[in-house]
Amino acid sequence: MKGFGVLDFTALRYFLETADSQSIRQASDRLHVAPSAVSRKIAKLEHDLKSKLFERRTTGMRLTAAGIILAEQLRSTVRNLDRVRWQIAELEGLKRGEVSIHCIEGVVENWLPRHIARFKMIYPEINFRIAVMSTDRIIEALMAGDSDIGIVFFTSERPEIRVTSSQAEALNLIANPGHPLAHRRQVSLAEITQHTLVMPNASFGVRRIVDRHFSVAKLVARDILETNSIQLTRSLVRHGVGCTLLPHLSVERDLAAGLLTSVKLKDANMLATGIQVCTHRQHNLSAAAEAFLNTITPKPTAGSLGASD
Template sequence: MNSKQLRYFHEVARQKSFSKAAEILHIAQPAISMSIQKLESELDLKLFHRNDRKIRLTDEGERLFKHAEIILQNLADAELEMRELKGLTQGCVRIGIPGMLGSYYFPPILMAFKHRYPELSLEVIEAGTWKLQQMVEQGELDLGVIVSEFVPDTLHTEIFLRQQMLVTVGKDHAFATQQSVTYTDFFAEELVMFKDGYFHRKIVDRLANQIGAKPHIGFETNLIPLIKSIVKQGFGISTLLGMVIEKDDDLIALPFSQPVWLDLSIAWNKDRHLSQANRAFVNFMLDHRSSQNTKQVL
């Protein structure tokens, strides 16, 4: 058994088709078929059921597929790590960022990182924290920004930012003259919320469950400018991070009477090799955190 045979076997199993696997691997289909037949002969095991032009793994094939995934990932990680020993002259950082942070916190950080490491490429995906978590776990992303409150055991995290969720209302709203807002009063209002899967919505749902309230959601959108506009015109209220509220928004931001603080973390899969490029980005983020904390102390 060699890595080429495992790679062919793995792709055929993924695609459930010899022809599709051949197309993806850019080799002739007979070459894949012969390789799989040779592998089955060497192992003296049948790895695929071949019936009516449809194929599926045998029980033995299922067992080998699990090993193949681990072996091929380890090989890819080893090859990457060896290439990286030449230095940070190439590489790609694939990071997922929630919309609220992607619009207001990360742009200057991403630009500063690119300035320091001009030869590295950045691939930024915007999605909800639940989706980002899944993508990091499945290897579709190297890094993801998630709320520490919802971290699974499969991920390693480093907290880089602490922010308060603030009730956001228009200047003419009754809450505008208050010092804070209770959970009960908040959920008595019509709300403008992010869609399911975003940390903004997860936190609000948790608070509602905590007091047994049912949110009255009048608008659902992931567009922050639209949320601000709806709130400013008095068609609902929302809750946003403090960094999102700007002086010219004509909005009032108030804390909850029981403050809601979020620890935001950068996360990666514990079982995957973190490339030098991605490690450089994590270190850059943590250095930025340290410098911000120093400025606050001074």
């Protein structure tokens, strides 16, 4: 984009605010300027770039193809500037900073809060931004630079993603204590397929592992109730709607409270899963993110991820 270096910084800021809010009036409210000032800056930017950036519609401002390209570039620049700002602040030591984490639901009840609580005792001024989502979306966030650290169920290898630590864990049958299979010592997948199976959808790594093994074993579940949430999956199983296949990590609180029970699978070795802590190979972590990553990465002698109780 020729001439980008001499573009009006204020115009770029007004453009990005309008792109985010899809409204000149909302953008002007957030920027504390008159709507006419925002309109003039956007018009000047379009003139400088010799390209239309917005389609003006009655429903709001919609980005054109050129506008989408500019908005994506500016958002990336803003993220990089934020990282620089924190890195400069961290020259004084780990007094300030921010760590962005995208994680699966399985670690939000105990594992992740336990590590954050301990870290905050040492570095109370460091902030956290945490988003809970599926493994696929976590990888997307790492690739886009929206996350410092991703915590996922085992996923396929990608050259851009670095796995800093992992913890293997077998899947188990998880059921309400009143379920017909709940008091068995072991159970086969073939037996499980005869009962209602409550599972997260295929965007979750654990579901893909189960589907892959069912396909290899030529098994078909009689009835599958699908969700987009591990929490909802657990809740449905607690209420006796069906059973599920999850690692203990995802249900440890319910198991401890006696609300759910766990049964080993005869096919346990075929259904091994677990969690991985990941970063992007080409994205430099801030000192705060690097420090937190070190706290959740076990030493070589540790038996499992987060085994520092």
